[in-house]
Amino acid sequence: MALIVQKFGGTSVANPEKIKAVADKVVDYHRLGNQMVIVLSAMAGETNRFIELAAQVQEFPDAREMDVILSSGEQVTVALCAMAIKEDGVDAVSLLGDQVKIRTDTSHTRARIEDIDTELIKKHLKDGKIVVVAGFQGVTDYNDITTLGRGGSDTTAVALAAALQADKCEIFTDVEGVYTTDPNIHSGARKIDRISYDEMLELASLGAKVLDIRSVSFAKRYNVPVHVRSTFTDKEGTWVVEEEKEMESMLVSGVTYNKNEARITISKVPDTPGIASKIFTPISNAEIIVDMIIQNTRAGALTDMTFTVPRLDYDRAMEVVKKVADDVGAERVDGSREITKVSVVGVGMRNHSGIATTIFQVLAREGINISMISTSEIKVSCVIDEKYTELAVRALHDAFALDKDNVTDDSHE
Numbered sequence: 307m308a309l310i311v312q313k314f315g316g317t318s319v320a321n322p323e324k325i326k327a328v329a330d331k332v333v334d335y336h337r338l339g340n341q342m343v344i345v346l347s348a349m350a351g352e353t354n355r356f357i358e359l360a361a362q363v364q365e366f367p368d369a370r371e372m373d374v375i376l377s378s379g380e381q382v383t384v385a386l387c388a389m390a391i392k393e394d395g396v397d398a399v400s401l402l403g404d405q406v407k408i409r410t411d412t413s414h415t416r417a418r419i420e421d422i423d424t425e426l427i428k429k430h431l432k433d434g435k436i437v438v439v440a441g442f443q444g445v446t447d448y449n450d451i452t453t454l455g456r457g458g459s460d461t462t463a464v465a466l467a468a469a470l471q472a473d474k475c476e477i478f479t480d481v482e483g484v485y486t487t488d489p490n491i492h493s494g495a496r497k498i499d500r501i502s503y504d505e506m507l508e509l510a511s512l513g514a515k516v517l518d519i520r521s522v523s524f525a526k527r528y529n530v531p532v533h534v535r536s537t538f539t540d541k542e543g544t545w546v547v548e549e550e551k552e553m554e555s556m557l558v559s560g561v562t563y564n565k566n567e568a569r570i571t572i573s574k575v576p577d578t579p580g581i582a583s584k585i586f587t588p589i590s591n592a593e594i595i596v597d598m599i600i601q602n603t604r605a606g607a608l609t610d611m612t613f614t615v616p617r618l619d620y621d622r623a624m625e626v627v628k629k630v631a632d633d634v635g636a637e638r639v640d641g642s643r644e645i646t647k648v649s650v651v652g653v654g655m656r657n658h659s660g661i662a663t664t665i666f667q668v669l670a671r672e673g674i675n676i677s678m679i680s681t682s683e684i685k686v687s688c689v690i691d692e693k694y695t696e697l698a699v700r701a702l703h704d705a706f707a708l709d710k711d712n713v714t715d716d717s718h719e
């Protein structure tokens with residue numbers, strides 16, 4: 307008998323019919339003799355609807371109250387699913403984050419899980435019930451409801467699997483696994499059978515939203531095997547596991563894009579010691595996360611500073627930066643929301659040079675201007691104009707022949 311945690315995303319529970327189909331599937335696993343813990347998202351579109359509702363009432367919605375609204379979508383689906391399971395003749399119980407005691411810190415709308423009490427879940431499992439847990443939510447020590455940030459149900463599922471020492475965690479979604487790029491923007495995307503935690507961390511952090519990055523961190527830390535697969539077929543999906551020998555031979559594992567960032571440039575800043583700290587401390591004090599930073603050198607004692615912030619924080623960041631620019635005597639601040647960060651990722655890149663050159667050549671051939679570049683051991687990212695996203699992703703995917711198994715060869719060296 308195995309203990310299995312299965313998570314179903316928003317499109318898998320989008321309406322009562324789909325919820326009934328999820329219940330039937332889960333009941334089949336239960337009848338095979340498995341103990342089942344199910345984690346659900348809100349119905350597709352609900353979380354966005356809540357955000358829009360709140361925005362109609364408060365310009366910058368109160369984060370605590372926001373979490374009270376946001377957590378309600380998952381409350382609906384878990385109750386409906388528990389009802390559907392009971393209709394199938396198996397006992398079930400729905401549990402919200404605070405009932406389980408998924409304890410988080412107090413960072414509303416992006417809380418971190420600190421601890422999970424497994425006692426209640428274990429008791430219900432022992433009684434032969436299927437336990438249906440609301441994803442994406444937790445509770446603070448002060449009994450306030452929190453949410454974990456967009457896509458957070460994946461994290462609930464993997465964290466529960468770790469806490470319960472489950473045999474596996476299955477993430478059911480609307481695609482058949484993790485692909486070499488988003489299959490919804492490139493039909494040539496290929497499903498990856500097995501991928502290492504590290505590569506998946508990199509893909510997720512750079513925009514592959516098929517798995518929430520924090521879920522991958524939990525999986526890696528507690529060595530939880532994660533199986534990403536489709537709700538709508540029985541096909542084997544992608545296993546996210548520890549790095550295996552043969553994975554090293556993959557040069558590039560995927561191409562990602564991230565449209566969640568915005569660019570800000572401060573021009574003609576006095577180039578003196580301490581200037582970076584003067585600019586970035588107030589931004590960090592406003593709890594805005596800066597990702598890429600570029601500082602240019604100009605002739606003379608002036609410099610330009612360009613960096614990216616989350617798109618959702620753009621207006622707030624601009625307010626802070628304009629004030630700082632005045633304080634330090636910079637000439638101008640400008641920025642753009644319409645940017646995309648396109649990245650090429652692969653552990654095989656560690657041992658190969660020339661990948662970046664290939665990327666620059668491909669983008670140049672397509673007439674796409676690069677405004678920022680950043681590299682690490684296993685990725686190269688370029689910021690481009692948002693309107694070229696699909697073109698760039700497809701061109702890079704094809705340049706590295708990702709539709710086929712790409713093993714390292716010397717042509718890129």
Ligand code: ADP
Nearest residue numbers: 315316317479480484485487488490514515516
């Ligand atoms: P869920 O609601 O089930 O959590 P998400 O929308 O969060 O589903 O994640 C699934 C989506 O992730 C897919 O529909 C796909 O468009 C997108 N996606 C982005 N990059 C990838 C990738 N590399 N592989 C698979 N899907 C990807």
Ligand code: ASP
Nearest residue numbers: 347353442456457458459
């Ligand atoms: N419902 C939440 C969201 O849309 C959490 C999730 O689906 O994982 O982000």
Ligand code: MG
Nearest residue numbers: 315457515516
């Ligand atoms: Mg998701």
